[in-house]
Amino acid sequence: MSFAYGKSRAAQLPPNVNRVLLVKNLPFKITAEEMFDLFGKYGAIRQIRMGTESTTKGTAFVVYEDIYDAKEACDHLQGFNVMGRYLIVLYYQANHRSKKTDLSKEEERVAQLRQRYKELNPDGDSDDLS
Template sequence: MSLAYGKGRNAMLPPIVNRILLVKNLPFKITPEEMYDLFGKYGGIRQMRIGTDQNTKGTAFVVYEDIYDAKEACDHLQGFNVMGRYLVVLYFQSNHRSKKPDLPKEEERVEQLRRQFQSMGNDEEYEFH
């Protein structure tokens, strides 16, 4: 894959690559200093957020100054063993929904749109292909 995108800083990167990494499966006892030591090897870090709540423990966001540094960190730290745990390092996707849709609410919204469309005076049935 490195041949497809080149090794230089001017190489084209896939669209999924960005400066923000989502790190999962972190040891609960990892310190911020240990995180900076581990992720700072790959470049300047703008911000780091380590989960502290019950539902966010073991996760972190790492924001790099440079997108190429983030790519290198993701490539090298994916599956890296830290304190007996293998890291899962992903590019953060802001449009990714972590919550499941509320199906009854969505069904009601579809029904409202159906009623609205029918009230527009279109009595004919439409088939969508």
């Protein structure tokens, strides 16, 4: 009987829950078909976008048709082992994107760290700091 399922659908969801999941720590060799097989068990998928650049490889966005399906997938696949890697599954939050740092401040901080490293290791090889 679907009483428990219907009851869970009537429950109010936390505000951070949405239809878009951010998946991290994916194996680089996973295919789109394998992603659809894995995430499709939890409901209809509207779209999967996998990272292709060197900085985005191993990540993907999975968009479900229904918010409850996304919640089920997030709950069940968090920490799931795929090809020897444990998945990190989060709800995508557009307003919580990582803050862009001021480049000049970051360069200054790196220069200070390099100077401190040189003071602590005067015999160290400076080629490792590049």
